[in-house]
Amino acid sequence: MLRVEQVSHAFRNAKESVPVLHDINLTVEKGTMVALLGSSGSGKSTLLNLMAGLMKPDQGKIWIADQDIVRLGENRLAEFRRSHIGFIFQSYELLSNLTVRENVELPLVFMGVSPSKRKTKALSLLEQVGLAPKAALFPSQLSGGQQQRVSIARSLITEPSVIFADEPTGNLDTETEEEIITILQRLNREMRTTFVIVTHEAEVAEQMQVVLTLQQGRLVRETVQQAGVKEK
Template identity: 55%
Template sequence: MTNKLGELTVEGVNHSYSSGKLKLPVLFDISLHIKAGEFVALCGSSGSGKTSLLNLLAGLTKPEQGKIWVSGQEISSLNENKLCVFRRNYLGFVFQSFNLLPNLTALENVELPLVFAGEKKRIRRQRAEQMLELVGLADRIHHKPNELSGGQQQRVSIARALVNKPSIVLADEPTGNLDSVTELEILQLMRSLNREHGTTFVIVTHDDQVAQQSDRIIFLKDGRIIDERQSARAGSEMKVMSHEAD
């Protein structure tokens, strides 16, 4: 598995949700490959299937047809217990609503994945403090969520997602509840962490401004991939690199 760390591959995935006796198809013949260390945006309007695809990549739902490999592991073949262990070891999650526990401090929220992993208190405290410092919150570690701004709460959420050193971070509308200035700060933070640590990021968004901060944009419509392209940002960086090489 190690030589595939950070990679995601989807082959011929079809998926439906059940509503009583009815089946509602949501994804059709999805195939894609995301390289280790890429920063990829899944884009589309509401109902396009982008969040359904993210849930499949996370192993939260299993595809009706097709296969999904995450860091070299074919996850649809794993039972729920093995999936839980796999997610804990290889995946980090960032949510639009932050999903922080209100009665815990920033430090305690970031420690949670390490608690579930059975890490010793001294080690998890040290790693949580390091992550909060990395996201610029060293002076807020003892604050509870209601004492933090939206941007600070999302920084805590990112620190929590990365504290277990996952090879892949999956983010569902991570800037959806933030103002435009804070949105850019959070995107720049994630890009910085992506570059410095080589962590793969897959972000679901309907916002073109967010998508343009990625390396590659995959567009979905009505449950199908209709296009994929390099972002404007990635194109500019390639031109800079080309000029430097000259």
């Protein structure tokens, strides 16, 4: 499903090059829930962005669904992301002028799916996250936890190979955080969706099947709670 081979990356400015990731190797099997755990500056968000195809590494390969995304040009990479990759953001990233249903449909608009099929699929996913009755509302009329559920539904609309989530519970209180994690776990079981979740919270990471701990840009520890990921 997802394979990272000898990936290293550095950020550069006019004066210097600052190494961020060092020789990362890992494999994620289909249907696994993986946490990337680390403190601020550990490189976890950079690794997530590289695996999601939002950045290209200085060296190494990243395979998703048998495709080395590092080798893809910008147009093909954008097309691949639309079909194979879903995102859940800490700040939800919903469009305020669109209804809940329209926000969930949006990735299918870019893929040219017909309005009737978009609507049917969006309503089905909103049912999955318990928000079908609020389909006609706007994001401002929802709580933070409800907005994140909309974001989760949107991430699933294209039936992606993998969903990347960057601190998906970072803006939520403890009770709502637990609700969101429970929803993700249920979707993982029912839909066999692969999740890679960045977090700095050990409590969140402990609820994943596998925890990969980053420290100063290196993969220093792997905790397997269920079979699914093996460090190479």
